[in-house]
Amino acid sequence: MPMSRPASTPPPRESLAAPAAPAAQVQALLRDLTAYLRSLQEDGLVTVESSGVRRAAPAAPAPKPVRPVAPPPAPAPGPVAAGDTEAALRQVAAEAAACTRCGLHRTRTRPVPGQGAPHPDILFVGEAPGEDEDREGLAFVGAAGQLLTKMIEAMGYRREEVFIANVLKCRPPGNRTPAPDEMTACLPFLRRQIAALRPKAIVALGSVATHALVPSDATISRMRGHWYPFEGLALMPTFHPAYLLRNPSAKREAWADLQAVLQKLGRTPPSRPAAAG
Ligand code: SF4
Numbered sequence: 001m002p003m004s005r006p007a008s009t010p011p012p013r014e015s016l017a018a019p020a021a022p023a024a025q026v027q028a029l030l031r032d033l034t035a036y037l038r039s040l041q042e043d044g045l046v047t048v049e050s051s052g053v054r055r056a057a058p059a060a061p062a063p064k065p066v067r068p069v070a071p072p073p074a075p076a077p078g079p080v081a082a083g084d085t086e087a088a089l090r091q092v093a094a095e096a097a098a099c100t101r102c103g104l105h106r107t108r109t110r111p112v113p114g115q116g117a118p119h120p121d122i123l124f125v126g127e128a129p130g131e132d133e134d135r136e137g138l139a140f141v142g143a144a145g146q147l148l149t150k151m152i153e154a155m156g157y158r159r160e161e162v163f164i165a166n167v168l169k170c171r172p173p174g175n176r177t178p179a180p181d182e183m184t185a186c187l188p189f190l191r192r193q194i195a196a197l198r199p200k201a202i203v204a205l206g207s208v209a210t211h212a213l214v215p216s217d218a219t220i221s222r223m224r225g226h227w228y229p230f231e232g233l234a235l236m237p238t239f240h241p242a243y244l245l246r247n248p249s250a251k252r253e254a255w256a257d258l259q260a261v262l263q264k265l266g267r268t269p270p271s272r273p274a275a276a277g
Pocket residue numbers: 096097099100101102103104105111168169170182185186
């Protein structure tokens with residue numbers, strides 16, 4: 001006789017759930033899914049956040065390559081209008097008058113910025129104002145200045161037709177040699193004057209002025225008589241008139257230097273002996 005099932009016992013129920021996958025199979029699936037997500041991340045298609053996986057925002061289009069464009073060429077330096085030159089020279093003079101960049105402002109009587117024609121053939125550059133210049137506020141008005149005037153006239157110019165300046169705009173006490181820091185402090189004024197004047201030739205008078213514009217270990221005796229470039233201009237060193245007053249025999253060489261300047265400018269000196277003598 002078959003045994004009857006107790007009425008209170010439910011019949012065995014068939015499980016509705018899928019049969020459990022083996023653990024190794026689940027791990028393999030997870031590995032595949034992880035690898036797939038990583039590849040989507042790397043392609044920028046999804047972002048993985050703690051809250052879940054999001055579709056990444058579409059990537060911005062790559063910028064088109066920009067062809068490098070050469071900057072427009074700087075305008076060639078042209079002649080400076082007379083008004084501009086004079087304004088630039090006045091500006092330098094005004095700044096030098098108010099300048100306290102070096103200690104010479106304490107002992108000067110008047111600043112000596114320099115004076116002359118705004119578009120000269122020649123710029124004469126000396127060392128520093130002396131006693132007479134300090135008193136009058138004008139460059140080369142003492143004994144050396146009078147000799148310089150003769151040299152200029154011997155070249156066939158009038159003093160007002162050239163420009164005369166010094167590296168230093170204030171007198172060193174006792175006419176001592178300018179200190180290096182004083183030269184460094186003041187040289188920008190002369191550079192601005194030269195940039196405004198754009199003379200056809202610069203004549204550097206003496207060792208200090210020459211070495212301020214043409215750094216060199218050579219003596220003025222070695223450098224004089226030779227041309228040197230200075231910011232696109234031609235510079236001729238020669239002896240300082242004060243030296244020529246003390247050493248008259250050197251005037252012959254100084255005159256030869258000035259004749260070379262005239263030749264450079266396409267001019268011939270007046271047919272009279274050099275007034276530098
Ligand atoms: S020498 Fe030149 S730098 Fe010195 S105080 Fe005079 S203007 Fe200024």
